[in-house]
Amino acid sequence: MVTLRETSKQWVKLVPGHAVLTTQEAADLLDTSRPTLIKLMNEGALLSYRVGNGRKILFLDLQDCKSKLEKERMDALDELNELDRRGEKHSKNENVTY
Known part of the structure; x- marks a missing residue:
């Protein structure tokens, strides 16, 4: 690595x-x-292999995992935004009495 x-x-x-x-x-x-990285490996989200007592990861596998994690985060954010948008619609349509 440089x-x-x-x-x-x-x-x-x-x-x-x-x-x-x-x-x-x-x-x-x-x-x-x-x-956290080891948890990802144990869950199968990140491919790795053993060398002696240690584990090694191919850079290309790490990039694949990073892309998948980013997609999951963006999907979750989109879902939260959609829920928030729906919540705003409901709150505007409700009659509020104090």
Whole structure:
């Protein structure tokens, strides 16, 4: 993995698609904790394989998992927005007495 610094003072990591990552590297790239990453692996949401006592993750598998998680988050947000929109319709149509 190669790390470069941009002029905007942000770090950018360049990772070849065929890279093999440790659990900590993968957690860092997902911006999550290592225990959360291991939970994803145990649930089958993220593919990994064992090397000795450790686990390794292919970068491409990590990207697939990240895309799926992002889609799930966006679907949940859309659902919440729809529920909120419906709630506003109901509250406008209700007669409120005090």
